[in-house]
Amino acid sequence: MDTMTTFSSASPLPLALSNSSLPISATSLPASMSSSFSATSPFSISNSSSPNQNCSFDDKALRMPLAVLYSIFFIFGLIGNLFALWVFLFLPSSRNSVRVFLINCAVADLVLLACLPFRVFYHVNGNKWVLGSVACKMVGNLFYMNMYISITLLGFISLDRYLKLQGKGRTRRGMELTLFGQSWPWSWVACGALWGLSLVGLVPMIFMAEDKDFTDKCFQYKQRKSKAKGKAYFNGVLVMFFWLIFIMIVVSYAKIACQLLKVSRDKPDLPNAQRYGRTAKKSFFVLFLFTICFGPYHAFRPVYIASQLSSASCDYLQLVDRTNEVMLLFSAFNSCLDPVMYFLLSGSVRKIALQTLGHRFGNRFPFLNDATSNSSLPITPSATPRTSICIINSTLRRTGLNTLQPTQQTVITNNAPEK
Known part of the structure; x- marks a missing residue:
């Protein structure tokens, strides 16, 4: 009788295991173990977590190298970009479109550099984030936003130089767009639209939900399988956007360099013929920096x-x-190399930097004194401003030399080089 009672109380166990592939028989288990087995057995968990949920991405070997390198990027990038921004904003010089793009590029680099101390503290603190999820998303998205702003601005610079080289008349002096019934330089409109769209896109990226609840981790690998899948697709769009910008930069600088080399080779008697070849090489150097970073x-x-x-x-x-x-280190390294680009593209930055370094340094590297801004691009004689010829003739008269004849008018630039 006792046996029958025990069997009946344990009868649910074989029914529960009958649909399982486990080689466990209820008859081999005492009745006293049946209830405890059904409650504690790991095989009773049907919806187990994914195998990657407990995968650790805390690479201890990278903590200190990342902290040191980001610290170096921050120090040198901050010095270089602040120096360039000071030159752009507070020293008098010509206000051309490239200068506008370079100012915005320096601002974007400074905002990106402001995110690096947070990464340094995170790695020094053992890859533990203590400022909350919103701050983590804000720092991370600001970093990427300003990285792509810099990429877009470099694309604008290459496009602007190419259009001015190929254009005529007013296009060489600067393109304008009509907005709200008023004409604005296209560089201002492009930069304003770029910053506006970037800030509008930043807000939803910060407040969009993630697949997992926030822990104490930031700047690490994240799965994008449910709630945050849209972020992965958005990042894919940014990758395609980058390669479009990259192709535009390659084509623009290649055509600029080819035309400069052609002018220096076909017309060696021009005043700046020798400089055109060196300017072409510097254009390739800017492209090289962009590609490496x-x-x-x-x-x-x-x-x-x-x-x-x-x-x-x-x-x-x-x-x-x-x-x-x-790979992300290379992108952050661009904030240190952008001041080199300012040095090559802006006569003002180059002049002040050479004065700071000393004339001896400038004399050892005379090619650094060559103009490389838009003003150094060759222009056909038909596009030469009449006022420039008058200035040249007046200068020759003061020196006792003959004035230029109409057939001897040289090809000069449409904008005076930045002083």
Whole structure:
């Protein structure tokens, strides 16, 4: 009788296990273990978590190298960009479109650099974030927003130089757009629209939900499989946008360099013929900086985004995260190299920098004194301003030399080089 009672009380167990593939028989278990087995067995969990949920992306070997490198980028980038911004804003010089783009590029670099101390503190603190989820999203998205603003501005600079080289008359002096019944330089309109669209897109990126609740981690790999899948697609759009800008920069600078080299080769008697060749080489150097800083990161970015949307082994995801951190260093390094671009493209920055470094340094590298702004681009004789010829003739008369004849008018630039 006792046996029958025990069996009946344990009867639910074989029914519960009958639909399972586990090789466990209820008859081999005492009745006293049946209830405890059904309550504590790990096989009773049907909706287990994904295998990557507990995958750790805290690479201890990268903590200090990342902290040191970001600190170096912050110090040198801050000095270079503040110096350039001071020259742009407070020293008198010509207000051309390239100058407007360079000012905005320096501002974007400074905002990006302001995000680096947070990353340094995060890595020094053992990869633990203590400022909350909103601050984490704000710092991260500001970093990426200003990185793509810099990329877009570099694209605008290349486009502006190319259009001025190919254009005639008014196009060379500067294109204007009509907005609200008033004409504005296109550089102002482009920069205003760029900052406006970037700030509008920043807000939803900060407040958009993530797949996981916030812990104490920031700046690390995140899966994008449910709530935050839209962020992965948006990042994919940014990658395609970068490659479009990259193609535009390559084509623009290649055509600029080819035309400068052609002018210096076909018309060696022009006053600036020798400088045109060196200016072409500097254009390729700007393209080289852009490629080195942003190319590796965006070449690897599709792999990173694809891993966020798919399931993969923990070792593979850790490798993807580690590679992404290294590639991101190249992008942050651009904030240190942009002052080099200002030096090459702006006569004002170049003049003050050479005065600071000393004339001895400038004499050792005479090519640094060559004009490389839009004013150094060659212009056909038909586009030469009449006032410039008058100034040249008056200067020759004061020196006792003959004035230029109409057939001897040289090709000069439409804008005076920045002083």
